[in-house]
Amino acid sequence: xMLFDRELVVTTDTVxxxxxxxxxxxxxxxxxxxxxxxxxxxxxxxxxxELIYRTTRLENKQQVGFTKVPVYKGMLTVKLADxxxxxxxxxxxxxxxxxxxxxxxxxxxxxxxNEGEYLAKEEKSGFALAAIGGITYNFLKxxxxxxxxxxxxxxxxxxxxxxxxxxxxxxxxxxxxxxxAEVMYKPLKIKGTYxxxxxxxxxxxxxxxxxxxxxxxxxxxxxxVMFGTPSKIRPYINxxxxxxxxxxxxxxxxxxxxxxxxxxxxENQMSNVRKFEESLILGVGAESKRFASEIRxxxxxxxxPVGEIKTIRNAVALKLSYNLFQx
Numbered sequence: 001x002m003l004f005d006r007e008l009v010v011t012t013d014t015v016x017x018x019x020x021x022x023x024x025x026x027x028x029x030x031x032x033x034x035x036x037x038x039x040x041x042x043x044x045x046x047x048x049x050e051l052i053y054r055t056t057r058l059e060n061k062q063q064v065g066f067t068k069v070p071v072y073k074g075m076l077t078v079k080l081a082d083x084x085x086x087x088x089x090x091x092x093x094x095x096x097x098x099x100x101x102x103x104x105x106x107x108x109x110x111x112x113x114n115e116g117e118y119l120a121k122e123e124k125s126g127f128a129l130a131a132i133g134g135i136t137y138n139f140l141k142x143x144x145x146x147x148x149x150x151x152x153x154x155x156x157x158x159x160x161x162x163x164x165x166x167x168x169x170x171x172x173x174x175x176x177x178x179x180x181a182e183v184m185y186k187p188l189k190i191k192g193t194y195x196x197x198x199x200x201x202x203x204x205x206x207x208x209x210x211x212x213x214x215x216x217x218x219x220x221x222x223x224x225v226m227f228g229t230p231s232k233i234r235p236y237i238n239x240x241x242x243x244x245x246x247x248x249x250x251x252x253x254x255x256x257x258x259x260x261x262x263x264x265x266x267e268n269q270m271s272n273v274r275k276f277e278e279s280l281i282l283g284v285g286a287e288s289k290r291f292a293s294e295i296r297x298x299x300x301x302x303x304x305p306v307g308e309i310k311t312i313r314n315a316v317a318l319k320l321s322y323n324l325f326q327x
Contacts, residue, residue: 017048020101023108025079027100031172039072039100043079051075053095070095076103083110126169128326130292132182133162134319140190140212140302143310155192155212161185161317167224174229182220186244188313189213203260210270213250214303219243220281235286242279242298249273273303277313290323 017028017040028048030038042048051072076090086107093099108114139156163184169175190212198204222240251270256263277300285294296319302311 020097021104021108023104023114024111025104025107027104029097037097039095039097041075041079041104049075051095051100080107083107086110125171126167126175126178126327128165128167128169128323130165130167130321130323131163132165132184132319132321134160134317136161136186136315136317138188138190138313138315140188140192141310141312141314142304143312144308155190155210157190159187159189161187161319163218165321174226176226178224178226180220180222180224180238180240182218182222184218184220186216186218186315187214188216203258205258207256207258209254209256211252211254212270213252214246214273215248216244216277217247218245218279222281222283226287233286233288235284238281238283238285238294238296240281242277242281242300244277244279244300246273246275246277246303272305274305275303277301277303279313283319285319290326292321292323294319294321 015030017030019026020029021027024044026042026048028040028042030040039051040048041051052075054069054071056067056069072095073090073093076093077087080086080090080103086103089103089106093103136159137156138159141155161184163182165180165182167178167180169178192210192212194208194210196206196208220240220242222238224236224238226234226236228234249271251273253268253270255266257266279298279300281296281298283294283296285292285296287293296315296317298313298315298317300313300315302313304311
């Protein structure tokens with residue numbers, strides 16, 4: 001522990017120490033979410049004591065400075081005094097996990113002939129490759145079109161999505177934080193019908209059917225925060241951005257002009273669309289071993305090529321994933 005000179009405040013608390021080395025002399029570590037790590041040393045059945053690294057304030061007339069006092073070296077000298085070979089090395093030991101671990105290992109080997117009964121492994125980064133699939137409820141809202149029947153249309157459908165994800169988990173904190181890159185197939189297939197009736201004669205009207213048939217490939221970049229410690233079921237939240245590229249567009253519009261019993265049909269392809277879509281993604285889920293399930297919301301900017309007309313795409317998906325590879 002690194003201390004600065006100030007009024008000492010003593011409090012009592014119960015904490016859990018992580019064993020780094022267990023042996024004739026044991027080394028433990030205490031790490032809060034914020035701040036520097038604390039190291040404790042225990043010899044035999046003695047009570048563990050904290051290794052201290054103090055920073056002292058020095059004042060000389062108008063000058064103020066700080067100096068570091070490695071109290072922990074004196075504490076190590078006392079605890080490891082019965083091995084002369086190790087005692088000679090203490091003066092060069094840094095206040096770090098690796099340096100303290102090595103000196104304790106050397107002492108245990110000197111006393112018992114082995115480095116210790118237990119040596120904690122360093123938490124490493126994790127990698128996982130998963131297959132993803134699920135059902136999606138898409139609903140499309142159009143705003144700003146000159147035709148009010150288009151703006152008021154009820155456009156929704158139930159579809160599917162599939163893809164793969166690569167997950168990088170940061171070390172420490174029991175794998176709490178990770179970064180995901182997903183490659184997804186996101187089809188958008190919605191059909192909507194609008195009817196515009198002549199107010200002077202209800203037998204004269206225009207029936208318009210719009211068939212939105214688009215295939216997207218999406219690259220999602222997400223951050224994930226896990227809750228709790230590794231167990232059977234571990235909840236998490238996701239947040240990030242989606243980048244969707246339109247691969248194919250077979251959308252078309254069919255207009256039927258009804259004048260009493262006469263019907264004239266017009267069909268045109270909706271080819272003037274924007275190919276790239278940005279989206280915001282939020283999700284909540286849980287994982288268990290290799291499986292994970294998630295409820296996800298995605299709001300995209302749509303496919304309108306002009307700023308005056310908004311095509312807002314919303315999607316709520318239930319996703320399931322399975323880790324094909326993880327380490």
